[in-house]
Amino acid sequence: MEVKAEIVSKNTIKPSSATPNNLRHWKLSLLDQLAPPFYVPILLFYPASDAKDFKTISHKLKASLSQVLTLYPPFCGTLRDNTTVECNDEGVLFMESRVPIELSNVLKNPNLHQINQLFPCDPYNPARETLLGSMAVQLNQFKCGGVALGVCLSHKIADASSAASFLSAWSATSRSEDNRLIQPQMEEGVQVFPPRKIEMDITRGMMGQKNVLSKRFVFNGTNISRLKQELGCFDFNPTRVEAVTALIWKSSLEAAKASSEEQKFPTSVISHAVNLRSRMTSTLSKHSVGNMWQQAVSPLVEVEGEVGLRDLGERVRETVRKVDGNYVSKLQGGEFYKVLESLNETRIMISEKGVPCYSFSSWVRFGFYETDFGWGKPSYVRTIGVPIKNVVILMGTKDGDGIEAWVTLTTRDMVHFEQNPELLQFVSFEC
Helix, strand or coil: CCCCCCEEEEEECCCCCCCCCCCCCCEHHHHHHHHHCCCCEEEECCCCCCCCCCCHHHHHHHHHHHHHHHHCHHHHHEEEECCCEECCCCCEEEEEEEEEECCHHHHHHHCCHHHHHHHHCCCCHHHHHHHCCCCEEEEEEEECEEEEEEEEEEEECCCHHHHHHHHHHHHHHHCHHHHHCCCCCCCCCHCCCCCCCCCCCCCCCCCCHHHEEEEEEEECHHHHHHHHHHHHHEEEEECCHHHHHHHCCCCCCCCHHHHHHCCCCCEEEEEEEEECCCCCCCCCCCCCCCCCCEEEEECEEEECCCCCHHHHHHHHHHHHHHHHHHHHHHHHHCCCHHHHHHHHHHHHHHHHHCCCEEEEEECCCHHHCCCCCCCCCCCCEEECCCCCCEEEEEEECCCCCCEEEEEEHHHHHHHHCCCHHHHHHHHHCCC
C-alpha cells in the first residue's frame, strides 16, 4: 500500500535557554571531518496509546526537545566549512504529517521508497536540504492513532551511537526523569582526535549510483544460533554480527559471480565500521558526542574454488581487530596521514578501479528500542538502506536476539542474492 504523508505543520524548536558565549563554536574532530556529508536517519514507530492523543504527544516532544537541546548546542547550530559548528541556537525543524492509512499496513510492508516520506528530508541527498541545519524531525500520525518519529542528524556531528545517546536523553527529558539523564560528553572527540587541515570525502564517487536496490533481511535469534554453530569450531566462536556479516558477504560474492560475464568470484575487500569508544587506551564514555568510529578494511580477498563461510567469518574478525590501540595511536599522532592515505587508496580502489568493497555497519547494541517518551517503547525501529552498492547496515530486533540487515546491491546482483539457497536457510523474513 502506498504511503503518502501530508505535511500539516512546520515549526522551529529552539533550545529553552540560550547557549553561553563560550560554547558558541564547537570544533569538529578529525573523525567528524572524515564523516560522510549526509544525515543519520532513525525511524521509531509507536502504536496508538490510550493515555496520549496526538496533540499531547506533539506538545511533549516539542517541549522536551527544547529542553534537551540546551545540552546539545551543535544539534541546533550551523556547520561552517567542515571545521566548526556555529552554535547559534538556530533551532531544529519539526514537521508534522498525517498518513491516511493504518500503522499496521506500513509495518507489514515497509517499502523503502514509501517509508522515506516519513523522514523530514532525504538523508542521502543533503545538497537538496541546505536549509535543514544539523537536525530535523518529522512526527507522523497514522489513521489508527499510532505515530512514527523520523529523526535525521547530520553525520558530521553524530554517529549512530551519538544518535542513540541523544534519543535516550530526549526521551528521559520527556518522561521528566532528570535522574536518568546523563550529561553528554561534548568535548572528548576534539580532545582525543584534534582536527587537521584535510579535504577528504570518503564517499566521493560513490553517491548517486544508479541501478542499486536496498532490501531488508531479518535473521531471528534461533536462525542466528544455527548459523553460529555452522561457522564455529574449537578455536572460533563467532558473534552474531560476525556470523551474519560472513553469510551476507558470501552470498554477495556468489551473486556477483552469477551476474558476471566471466562467471568468476570477484576479488573483493570487506570493511566494518568500528566503534572506538571502547578501544581507546583510556576508554571514552559511550555518551561522547560526535563520530567515534573508523572503517576497518581487509586486504584484497581472492577466492579460488568455493567460498568458505568459516574462512570469511575468520577474515571478518581479523579485519575488525586491526582497529586496536596501536591503530588509534597512529590516528591520534603524527602518523595519522598514513591512515588517511590508506582510506583514500581504498576509496579509489572502489570508486575508480571497480573493486567491490562490502561495507558493514552494526547498530545492534545501541538500544534504540529503549526510547520511551512516556507512552511506551517503540514497537519497531528502523533506518533505511544507504544508496551505495554493497553497503549493509545491521540493526537489532525488538526481542534483542535477532538482526535486521539492510542490504544495498546492484539490481543485477540482488536478483541472485535474494534467491541464494544458503542465505534463505537462515532468513526469517525479507522485503
